[in-house]
Protein backbone atom coordinates (compact mmCIF):
# COMPACT_ATOMS: atom_id res chain seq x y z
CA UNK A 1 0.00 0.00 0.00
CA UNK A 2 1.36 3.45 -0.86
CA UNK A 3 1.46 5.91 2.07
CA UNK A 4 -1.45 7.97 0.65
CA UNK A 5 -3.66 5.00 -0.25
CA UNK A 6 -6.94 4.52 1.59
CA UNK A 7 -6.75 1.55 3.96
CA UNK A 8 -8.91 -1.35 2.80
CA UNK A 9 -10.96 -1.26 5.99
CA UNK A 10 -11.18 2.35 7.16
CA UNK A 11 -14.36 1.93 9.23
CA UNK A 12 -15.01 -0.16 12.33
CA UNK A 13 -18.23 -1.96 13.29
CA UNK A 14 -17.78 -3.37 16.81
CA UNK A 15 -20.37 -5.93 17.91
CA UNK A 16 -21.04 -6.79 21.58
CA UNK A 17 -22.20 -10.23 22.76
CA UNK A 18 -25.70 -8.81 23.37
CA UNK A 19 -25.85 -7.31 19.90
CA UNK A 20 -24.56 -10.50 18.30
CA UNK A 21 -27.14 -12.61 20.13
CA UNK A 22 -29.92 -10.24 18.98
CA UNK A 23 -28.67 -10.28 15.38
CA UNK A 24 -28.27 -14.08 15.28
CA UNK A 25 -31.77 -14.46 16.71
CA UNK A 26 -33.05 -12.04 14.05
CA UNK A 27 -31.44 -14.33 11.47
CA UNK A 28 -33.35 -17.28 12.96
CA UNK A 29 -36.60 -15.29 12.71
CA UNK A 30 -35.90 -14.55 9.04
CA UNK A 31 -35.16 -18.22 8.36
CA UNK A 32 -38.22 -19.55 10.17
CA UNK A 33 -40.93 -20.35 7.66
CA UNK A 34 -38.52 -20.33 4.71
CA UNK A 35 -37.87 -24.06 4.76
CA UNK A 36 -37.43 -27.30 6.67
CA UNK A 37 -33.77 -28.10 7.25
CA UNK A 38 -32.60 -31.45 8.60
CA UNK A 39 -29.08 -30.23 9.39
CA UNK A 40 -26.87 -27.19 9.74
CA UNK A 41 -23.45 -27.06 8.13
CA UNK A 42 -21.52 -24.49 10.07
CA UNK A 43 -18.45 -22.83 8.51
CA UNK A 44 -15.83 -22.90 11.25
CA UNK A 45 -14.73 -21.09 13.08
CA UNK A 46 -16.79 -17.90 12.66
CA UNK A 47 -20.03 -19.80 12.03
CA UNK A 48 -19.90 -21.72 15.31
CA UNK A 49 -21.58 -19.13 17.53
CA UNK A 50 -24.40 -18.11 15.14
CA UNK A 51 -24.99 -21.79 14.30
CA UNK A 52 -25.54 -22.57 18.00
CA UNK A 53 -28.08 -19.75 18.31
CA UNK A 54 -29.95 -20.59 15.09
CA UNK A 55 -29.96 -24.33 15.93
CA UNK A 56 -31.54 -23.58 19.31
CA UNK A 57 -34.21 -21.31 17.81
CA UNK A 58 -35.15 -23.59 14.92
CA UNK A 59 -34.86 -26.89 16.81
CA UNK A 60 -32.13 -28.31 14.55
CA UNK A 61 -29.99 -30.91 16.32
CA UNK A 62 -27.78 -32.26 13.53
CA UNK A 63 -24.78 -29.94 13.22
CA UNK A 64 -21.91 -30.60 10.82
CA UNK A 65 -18.88 -28.43 10.11
CA UNK A 66 -16.80 -27.41 7.14
CA UNK A 67 -13.51 -25.74 8.04
CA UNK A 68 -12.41 -22.84 5.82
CA UNK A 69 -9.59 -20.44 6.66
CA UNK A 70 -8.39 -17.49 4.60
CA UNK A 71 -7.74 -14.55 6.95
CA UNK A 72 -4.58 -16.00 8.49
CA UNK A 73 -3.35 -12.62 9.74
CA UNK A 74 -5.59 -9.87 11.17
CA UNK A 75 -7.50 -8.23 8.27
CA UNK A 76 -5.25 -9.86 5.65
CA UNK A 77 -6.89 -12.25 3.23
CA UNK A 78 -4.46 -14.97 2.21
CA UNK A 79 -4.70 -18.29 0.44
CA UNK A 80 -8.06 -19.94 1.08
CA UNK A 81 -7.67 -23.37 2.68
CA UNK A 82 -10.36 -26.00 3.25
CA UNK A 83 -9.05 -27.42 6.52
CA UNK A 84 -11.97 -29.87 6.98
CA UNK A 85 -14.37 -31.12 4.27
CA UNK A 86 -18.12 -31.72 4.75
CA UNK A 87 -19.28 -35.21 5.64
CA UNK A 88 -20.20 -36.90 2.32
CA UNK A 89 -23.17 -38.86 3.74
CA UNK A 90 -24.81 -35.60 4.80
CA UNK A 91 -24.37 -34.04 1.33
CA UNK A 92 -26.09 -37.06 -0.25
CA UNK A 93 -29.21 -36.98 1.97
CA UNK A 94 -32.57 -35.68 0.61
CA UNK A 95 -31.56 -36.36 -3.02
CA UNK A 96 -28.05 -34.97 -2.76
CA UNK A 97 -26.14 -31.75 -3.44
CA UNK A 98 -26.87 -30.45 0.04
CA UNK A 99 -30.65 -30.29 -0.29
CA UNK A 100 -32.29 -29.74 3.10
CA UNK A 101 -29.11 -28.25 4.59
CA UNK A 102 -28.75 -24.81 6.12
CA UNK A 103 -25.24 -23.34 5.86
CA UNK A 104 -24.35 -20.78 8.55
CA UNK A 105 -21.44 -18.35 8.75
CA UNK A 106 -20.84 -15.13 10.69
CA UNK A 107 -20.40 -12.98 7.56
CA UNK A 108 -19.65 -12.80 3.86
CA UNK A 109 -16.97 -10.30 2.88
CA UNK A 110 -15.44 -10.86 -0.58
CA UNK A 111 -17.57 -14.00 -0.97
CA UNK A 112 -14.56 -16.30 -1.52
CA UNK A 113 -15.47 -18.61 1.39
CA UNK A 114 -19.15 -18.68 0.42
CA UNK A 115 -18.29 -19.56 -3.20
CA UNK A 116 -16.20 -22.59 -2.16
CA UNK A 117 -18.84 -23.91 0.26
CA UNK A 118 -21.70 -23.29 -2.18
CA UNK A 119 -19.84 -25.39 -4.76
CA UNK A 120 -19.79 -28.26 -2.23
CA UNK A 121 -23.52 -27.90 -1.39
CA UNK A 122 -25.24 -26.21 -4.37
CA UNK A 123 -28.79 -26.95 -3.16
CA UNK A 124 -28.26 -25.73 0.42
CA UNK A 125 -29.61 -22.48 1.85
CA UNK A 126 -26.76 -20.07 2.75
CA UNK A 127 -27.30 -17.74 5.72
CA UNK A 128 -25.04 -15.22 7.47
CA UNK A 129 -25.54 -12.61 10.15
CA UNK A 130 -23.66 -9.84 8.31
CA UNK A 131 -22.92 -9.22 4.64
CA UNK A 132 -20.67 -6.86 2.69
CA UNK A 133 -21.68 -5.88 -0.88
CA UNK A 134 -19.20 -8.12 -2.74
CA UNK A 135 -20.40 -11.25 -0.94
CA UNK A 136 -24.08 -10.37 -0.72
CA UNK A 137 -25.16 -12.04 -4.01
CA UNK A 138 -23.91 -15.38 -2.65
CA UNK A 139 -26.12 -15.30 0.46
CA UNK A 140 -29.78 -16.36 0.55
CA UNK A 141 -30.58 -14.78 3.93
CA UNK A 142 -28.70 -12.26 6.10
CA UNK A 143 -29.55 -9.61 8.70
CA UNK A 144 -27.33 -6.51 8.38
CA UNK A 145 -25.28 -5.13 5.50
CA UNK A 146 -22.13 -3.09 6.17
CA UNK A 147 -19.98 -1.30 3.59
CA UNK A 148 -17.04 -3.07 1.94
CA UNK A 149 -14.51 -0.80 3.70
CA UNK A 150 -15.84 -1.75 7.16
CA UNK A 151 -14.14 -4.26 9.44
CA UNK A 152 -16.55 -6.09 11.75
CA UNK A 153 -15.14 -6.69 15.25
CA UNK A 154 -16.74 -9.81 16.73
CA UNK A 155 -17.14 -10.15 20.52
CA UNK A 156 -14.99 -13.30 20.69
CA UNK A 157 -12.04 -11.33 19.24
CA UNK A 158 -12.36 -8.39 21.65
CA UNK A 159 -11.58 -7.49 25.26
CA UNK A 160 -12.06 -4.52 27.56
CA UNK A 161 -9.48 -1.76 27.14
CA UNK A 162 -8.93 1.70 28.64
CA UNK A 163 -10.39 4.50 26.49
CA UNK A 164 -8.56 7.85 26.69
CA UNK A 165 -10.90 10.87 27.16
CA UNK A 166 -11.98 12.42 23.86
CA UNK A 167 -10.10 15.68 24.55
CA UNK A 168 -6.83 13.77 25.11
CA UNK A 169 -6.97 11.79 21.88
CA UNK A 170 -4.50 12.63 19.14
CA UNK A 171 -5.80 12.96 15.57
CA UNK A 172 -5.80 9.84 13.37
Ligand SMILES: O=P(O)(O)OC[C@H]1O[C@H](OP(=O)(O)OP(=O)(O)O)[C@H](O)[C@@H]1O
Pocket residue numbers: 043044045046047068069070071072077105106107108109110111112113114135
Ligand atom coordinates in the same frame (compact mmCIF):
# COMPACT_ATOMS: atom_id res chain seq x y z
O1 LIG B 1 -16.15 -13.59 2.24
P1 LIG B 1 -14.72 -13.84 2.60
O2 LIG B 1 -13.80 -12.78 2.08
O3 LIG B 1 -14.26 -15.23 2.26
O4 LIG B 1 -14.62 -13.68 4.20
C1 LIG B 1 -15.54 -14.26 5.10
C2 LIG B 1 -14.92 -15.36 5.91
O5 LIG B 1 -13.78 -14.84 6.64
C3 LIG B 1 -13.86 -15.21 8.00
O6 LIG B 1 -13.29 -16.50 8.22
P2 LIG B 1 -11.71 -16.71 8.44
O7 LIG B 1 -11.06 -17.12 7.16
O8 LIG B 1 -11.14 -15.50 9.12
O9 LIG B 1 -11.60 -17.95 9.40
P3 LIG B 1 -12.30 -18.17 10.84
O10 LIG B 1 -13.76 -18.28 10.59
O11 LIG B 1 -11.69 -19.43 11.33
O12 LIG B 1 -11.95 -16.99 11.71
C4 LIG B 1 -15.35 -15.27 8.25
O13 LIG B 1 -15.64 -16.12 9.36
C5 LIG B 1 -15.89 -15.84 6.96
O14 LIG B 1 -15.89 -17.27 7.00
Ligand SMILES: O=c1[nH]c(=O)c2nc[nH]c2[nH]1
Pocket residue numbers: 071107109150151152153154157
Ligand atom coordinates in the same frame (compact mmCIF):
# COMPACT_ATOMS: atom_id res chain seq x y z
O1 LIG C 1 -13.53 -10.48 12.16
C1 LIG C 1 -13.71 -10.32 10.92
N1 LIG C 1 -14.28 -9.15 10.48
C2 LIG C 1 -14.48 -8.90 9.14
O2 LIG C 1 -15.00 -7.83 8.76
C3 LIG C 1 -14.06 -9.91 8.24
N2 LIG C 1 -14.08 -10.02 6.88
C4 LIG C 1 -13.55 -11.21 6.58
N3 LIG C 1 -13.18 -11.87 7.69
C5 LIG C 1 -13.49 -11.09 8.75
N4 LIG C 1 -13.31 -11.29 10.06
Ligand SMILES: [Mg+2]
Pocket residue numbers: 043044045046047068105113
Ligand atom coordinates in the same frame (compact mmCIF):
# COMPACT_ATOMS: atom_id res chain seq x y z
MG1 LIG D 1 -14.80 -18.05 8.77
